[in-house]
Amino acid sequence: MDTVIEAAGLRRSYQGFDAVRGIDVSVARGELFALLGTNGAGKTSTLEVLEGQAAPTAGTVRVLGRDPHADRAAVRPRIGVMLQEGGFPTELTVAETLRMWAGCTSGARPVDEALALTRLGERRTVRVKQLSGGERRRLDLALALLGRPEVLFLDEPTTGLDAQSRHDTWNLIGELKRQGTTVLLTTHYLEEAEQLADRLAIMHAGRIATTGSVADVVSQRPSRISFELPWGRFPGDLPPLATIGVTAHDISGQRMRLETFDLQRTTTELLCWAREQGVELYGLDARSASLEEAFMEIAKGLNDEETSR
Structure with a gap:
């Protein structure tokens, strides 16, 4: 399986603060990779570099064989990005928002198809400002899927969704993966990673504490x-x-x-x-053992280690 996302020695700093401290990430074509960690672990900072929104402070990054920041014009049409929080013109309807975005997207899928995929068809004429938080997340996902991406970046994709919508989104992500889409997601829902991920990494304080399949990570706990x-x-x-x-x-x-x-x-x-x-x-x-237990044990061990220094 060829590698479509790769970072080596990735570092990202903000005014002297090291948000990402030299991590290695590798994701194969068609794989779903979950990036986990506590708040402030560096997940979103890592994703922003992989998406090409920012250049790394140090290290190398390749997405689909190219530098996603320096070669943004070549990489961007082939990826989909769902940010933690989208910014929409609040007076547009759901369908108008999708049509506007489709006009800026190469080879965009039909708006009705994107609405159906994310179960927003019945809300197509509703203005964005009238949507619930969960519905806005589904609109974020619809926009990320418009360009039929080969690689999909999802930053906390199910935050704010009710249980049924979360499971619907899991099913959709699973179907995209079966169709060959490579997915890298961050999530605070450990059950989500357990259900979806082929492999995962747990970040803490800008570093990767452990990586492997869910079974590999869980097997570390009795x-x-x-x-x-x-x-x-x-x-x-x-x-x-x-x-x-x-x-x-x-x-x-x-x-x-x-x-x-x-x-x-x-x-x-x-x-x-x-x-x-x-x-x-x-x-x-x-x-x-559950992934939650393994995650909590790893986080506790690392916090204890930092406290003892």
């Missing part, structure tokens, strides 16, 4: 098992925890909580023990 100890049984009655893959445990009253990096094996051993003992593990809950 799975969890919890249950009520059977009446009259004690932790010492369980199989030796270390021998069944348990890496940490605690107990509160009768509630046992275990951590393991081998969820299937540990759960199987516990169930076999319960069957042999003729007891039931009430309230049994066994689950893999």
Whole structure:
């Protein structure tokens, strides 16, 4: 798979403040890459350089094989950009806004098609100033899709959307990806990254803390098992925890909580023990770590590291 977005040693500074501190990013054609991080991590600053809106302070950037800032005239017609917040003429209707933008876009798709894709058809005659925040985000997305982009940059695409609209947008992004569009998005919704991303990177203080597939990142955190100890049984009655893959445990009253990096094996051993003992593990809950847990653990570790300096 050829690489369509690539940054090496990317740095971006504002009046002496390093917003992006030497990161490497690589996105393959047809891939959906999510850039995650806390507020101020440098996500939007990174996106602005990749989109060609600004030149890097240092490092190199290539989109579709070209410098997106120096070769903007060649790159811009082939990409779609959805900013964190769009600025629309408030007196225009939704359809008028799209027609205006289509007039500035090479090979623009029909306005009705863009409206249908983003479920704005019924709002076509509504003035922009009368749209809800979520509807404005959908209009942002419609504008980004007008030029049938090969590469799509989405900065917080579902902020302000209700649950149904968010899932509709996920479905649309997934369909664009299946059609071969390369997508790079930032999001605060970790479920969004978990649902959509082929790979992701977690940024913190201008650097990339970790990168990989969702499974790779999540596998850094242990799975969890919890249950009520059977009446009259004690932790010492369980199989030796270390021998069944348990890496940490605690107990509160009768509630046992275990951590393991081998969820299937540990759960199987516990169930076999319960069957042999003729007891039931009430309230049994066994689950893999989530992306949210991995994200919070990484952010906490990095914050603790900075505090200790």
